[in-house]
Amino acid sequence: MSETTGPASPVRNRRPFLGGASGQVGLLAIVAIFWFIFSTLAPGFLSSFNLYALGRSLAVDIVIGFSQMVVLATGGMNLAVGSIGVCAVMAAGFLLQDLGLPISVGFAGALLLGGALGWLNGFAIVKTGVNAFIITLASASLFLGAMLILTKAVPYNGLPPEIGAFGRARLFGIVSPLLIIAIAIGAALVVLYRFTALGRQILAAGANPRAAAMSGVPVDRVIVISHVLSGMLAAAAGLMVVTRLGAAMPATGGEEWLLPSFLGPVLGGTLLSGGSVAVIGTMIGAALVTTIRSGLLVLQIGNFWLQLFLGLILLFAVLVDRYRSVYAERRSVGVKS
Amino acid sequence: MVLTIESVSKAFPGVQALDGVSLDLKPGEIHALMGENGAGKSTLIKIITGLHQPDSGRVLLNGEPVHFASPRDAIGAGISAVHQERNLIPRFSVGENILLERPPTRGGMIDYDTINRDARKWLDMLDRGIDTRAEVRTLSVAQMQIVEIAKALSLEAKILLMDEPTASITEHETAALFTLLKRLRENGVAIIFVSHKLEEVFAIADRVTVLRDGKNAAVGEPMTTMTRDKLVSLMIGRKERIAVLGERNADMADVVLEARDLSTSDGHRNIDLALHRGEILGLYGLVGAGRSELARAILGGAEITSGELRLHDKPVRIRDMHEALSKYRLGYISEDRKAEGLILMHSVRENIAITIWRKLAGFLGLISGARESRAVEPFVEKLEIRTPSLAQTVGNLSGGNQQKVSIAKWLAANAEILIVDEPTVGIDIKTKTDIHELLGEIARDGVSIILISSDMPEMVAVADRILVMHGFRIVGEVANDHQYETASKAIMACIHAVEDDEPTSAG
Numbered sequence: 001m002s003e004t005t006g007p008a009s010p011v012r013n014r015r016p017f018l019g020g021a022s023g024q025v026g027l028l029a030i031v032a033i034f035w036f037i038f039s040t041l042a043p044g045f046l047s048s049f050n051l052y053a054l055g056r057s058l059a060v061d062i063v064i065g066f067s068q069m070v071v072l073a074t075g076g077m078n079l080a081v082g083s084i085g086v087c088a089v090m091a092a093g094f095l096l097q098d099l100g101l102p103i104s105v106g107f108a109g110a111l112l113l114g115g116a117l118g119w120l121n122g123f124a125i126v127k128t129g130v131n132a133f134i135i136t137l138a139s140a141s142l143f144l145g146a147m148l149i150l151t152k153a154v155p156y157n158g159l160p161p162e163i164g165a166f167g168r169a170r171l172f173g174i175v176s177p178l179l180i181i182a183i184a185i186g187a188a189l190v191v192l193y194r195f196t197a198l199g200r201q202i203l204a205a206g207a208n209p210r211a212a213a214m215s216g217v218p219v220d221r222v223i224v225i226s227h228v229l230s231g232m233l234a235a236a237a238g239l240m241v242v243t244r245l246g247a248a249m250p251a252t253g254g255e256e257w258l259l260p261s262f263l264g265p266v267l268g269g270t271l272l273s274g275g276s277v278a279v280i281g282t283m284i285g286a287a288l289v290t291t292i293r294s295g296l297l298v299l300q301i302g303n304f305w306l307q308l309f310l311g312l313i314l315l316f317a318v319l320v321d322r323y324r325s326v327y328a329e330r331r332s333v334g335v336k337s
Numbered sequence: 338m339v340l341t342i343e344s345v346s347k348a349f350p351g352v353q354a355l356d357g358v359s360l361d362l363k364p365g366e367i368h369a370l371m372g373e374n375g376a377g378k379s380t381l382i383k384i385i386t387g388l389h390q391p392d393s394g395r396v397l398l399n400g401e402p403v404h405f406a407s408p409r410d411a412i413g414a415g416i417s418a419v420h421q422e423r424n425l426i427p428r429f430s431v432g433e434n435i436l437l438e439r440p441p442t443r444g445g446m447i448d449y450d451t452i453n454r455d456a457r458k459w460l461d462m463l464d465r466g467i468d469t470r471a472e473v474r475t476l477s478v479a480q481m482q483i484v485e486i487a488k489a490l491s492l493e494a495k496i497l498l499m500d501e502p503t504a505s506i507t508e509h510e511t512a513a514l515f516t517l518l519k520r521l522r523e524n525g526v527a528i529i530f531v532s533h534k535l536e537e538v539f540a541i542a543d544r545v546t547v548l549r550d551g552k553n554a555a556v557g558e559p560m561t562t563m564t565r566d567k568l569v570s571l572m573i574g575r576k577e578r579i580a581v582l583g584e585r586n587a588d589m590a591d592v593v594l595e596a597r598d599l600s601t602s603d604g605h606r607n608i609d610l611a612l613h614r615g616e617i618l619g620l621y622g623l624v625g626a627g628r629s630e631l632a633r634a635i636l637g638g639a640e641i642t643s644g645e646l647r648l649h650d651k652p653v654r655i656r657d658m659h660e661a662l663s664k665y666r667l668g669y670i671s672e673d674r675k676a677e678g679l680i681l682m683h684s685v686r687e688n689i690a691i692t693i694w695r696k697l698a699g700f701l702g703l704i705s706g707a708r709e710s711r712a713v714e715p716f717v718e719k720l721e722i723r724t725p726s727l728a729q730t731v732g733n734l735s736g737g738n739q740q741k742v743s744i745a746k747w748l749a750a751n752a753e754i755l756i757v758d759e760p761t762v763g764i765d766i767k768t769k770t771d772i773h774e775l776l777g778e779i780a781r782d783g784v785s786i787i788l789i790s791s792d793m794p795e796m797v798a799v800a801d802r803i804l805v806m807h808g809f810r811i812v813g814e815v816a817n818d819h820q821y822e823t824a825s826k827a828i829m830a831c832i833h834a835v836e837d838d839e840p841t842s843a844g
Contacts (some may be wrong), residue, residue, distance in 0.1 A: 196702040197694035203683070204691055210677040214669060215661035215691045215746060275682055 020200065027267060027284045031291055038295035045298045053176045054294045056167075059178035060240045061286040063185060064257050065264025067233035067283050072265055073193070074206040075274025076132035080121060081139035081234040081261045085253030087147045088114040088235030093156025093248025096163075105158055111235045117143055118231020122224035144254060156248040164246025178240050183283075190279045196198070202226055207275025259310055260289050266314070300331045338400070339364045339527045340416075340496055341383070347380055347392030350660045354380040357394070360529075362496065367518060368557070369542035373765040374573055375549040375735040378531050379421055385529075386418045412438065417494035419485050419502045421763070427474035432456035433498045434473055435488045435637045442729040459487040463513050466625065478673060479506045479791075481623035486514060490521075497521065500531045504763040505672075506789050507623045515541050533765060535565055536794075547571040575765055579764050582777035587616035587801055592650065593785045594635075594667075594754055597642035601634040603627065605809045608644070612754065617776060617786045619800030619817065619830055622795070627809035628789045629672060632756045632765050636661050636669055648754075662692060668752030670743055672759035672789070678743040681732035688731050689713045694748035716745040720775060737768030744772070748779065755779070758789045773799050797824045803829040 038045040064081060071078045088110040095106035117139070124135045169177050194197035204212040205219040213219045236255075241252045267273065267288060268281025292309050295301075347355040355377045358387055362368050372378050383389045385396060387405030395402050398414055405411045411418075417783040425434045432452040433440070441451040456469040464483045473481060482505050484555055489497060503511045518528055518541060518758055519818055538545065538560070544561060547555040554571045591614040599608040612618050620628045635646060637655040645652050648665050662665040679688055680701055682780040689707050692698065697704045697712060710727055717727065720741040724734055738759065757776065758807055762767040776799055790796050796803060796817075803815040805828055813831030817824050 197698040208680045214677045218659040
């Protein structure tokens, strides 16, 4: 059967850093190495309180990564994840504190706002045909500016106490319910991309929009839906921060989410060019980000170092990826060297 | 010998592409390189041009062993090539693309006058209709191919490699190319010519080297000793099979698709056509006649400015392919399978099931993988798609099998009307016959087909009726008698009749 895999057009379907199951094992190993280093240098790293705090911020990082991953799947991007997140945060504050609505209604409203802002992004991208980079760069600023004007950047500190209590809750002593929620969202996304018509269409539209359109996939619609999903996930991440702080703070999200939002999916093996996602990989990638942040905190190395480290990790990831693909190619064509 | 290949081998992951292949090329000859898809022709061309490195064996240039690390080295050594894949920069002009490696300058600035003049010189030998200032992305597939050829010619190399240069151009342009190649041969240029079209090889080649499954089936045999049957059996290892299309009875009382006096924003004028149930309606024309554009206009890609499009005797306007498929069961098999027919990085299963995901989805939109496979398998079997598994990445299949996948998805979608655009471009003889028989079979099952093709033998073999297009109009209809001589003459008569009326469109 060798001729069926004809060499006429050997397509290299390699993924960015550490794609596939073997790559995710490698990524997990890197996370483990960092755990080993941090716990050796600072025994407090493995304290039950730190593990609990780590799990709680991991939950937020995972969902931020997902909100970027769902648009990367279409070959686009969303630079407004942080802005949508903080808009949802302040909307929740407004609905709960100023209007006194029940928690479920307030949170649902915040998620809807996130979805609506995502829809605006998607609609603008599809209707104008302008690159997602430009549209979401503009909307990131627009959403954030509008939020600051409307709220005057005043935090909502008087939220119902149940919210803070939920954020502080512990299952089995060390597990935050937020982490369970993040994992549940991940499971839902696996189902979406692997087992639903919509998920398949999103990936097809991301891999080759023209071919997908010519096969009857409503490409514009699936792009808009992906942006709605991205907005809702960004809002969900924002609400997780609200439960953690017990308050709606205008300093949540924003640009601070941008790098982590890309790091998780890219480290995990999601293709920037679209058409392929790695849900589990994104979770492990987020774990690396959270681990480094937490480790630097425990070691009492300043926050300034965090950015530098995350940048280095991203570069390192790209280099390793490059090396791996060259090595794999050499080995497979039997060059002796 | 100007170029000698000595038992070159090359392996790719999972496949031995070339296994001890040899070839020798003399100055002033046209040397045909033939073989089925996946036989290793393109790999050999890529080794000669430095795109791939051989695992073993040698390449000798004028008796000296050479080692090309990159295409640039090969160009430097006087080897130029037209590859199967397009290598043009879409947003650069035609002229800039042709003179890409060595743009003429004046005072340190790019000299556009010279670019346009030089590019014009080479283009004029093939096709006067292409503007050197046009951006390449605005050209048709055929025009891009002409630009590729002009680019290779403009290097004025001593060795010219052409990998299926005629796959997507018309007979007119092919004839111009052949005249040019013969002139180059007289000037001592050595040419390797890869083609699937036997007629072309017999028309132009001096010698032939045949590859089969990565090995030499023939090395430098003179064409004078070659017959069509012998060449085919060398290529496929047995005798050629003639497409058996069988009797079909189109229901001429049932018009499924009709255009009445249709004009479009693309420039079509007063198009009248009627497609009947179970009929294969041929749409023949030279490149630029507006055939693919008409297909796109029907599918919502261009605006209908006047006239009517009717499906099942009701006027319709189709917005896009999604609507065409879901509302009218209309399918379209693109001439450009890599760009818009297939999703190369996805699996065979996904590429076929893409049209039916909505139908397969059950509770909450969920699709079971087993159900998807069951839906896809019959078509993989029916079309004899050779793939190790349904999970195989489509990009790793041979061209013929890729094309079968892009047809399979419309059969899976149970399309009633299929527009098939150049279905056998760049596809080997056996698969081509398979596809012709398949079209006949699905038409017999009641599917109505519009076949767009510039391949005259294909048109004559497959179509029931042939409409001839020229200049975005339909200029004649030929009742196909399936006799090549008479049918092709009738078709060309339609075109010549209008060309004589339009002295301005000389060329």
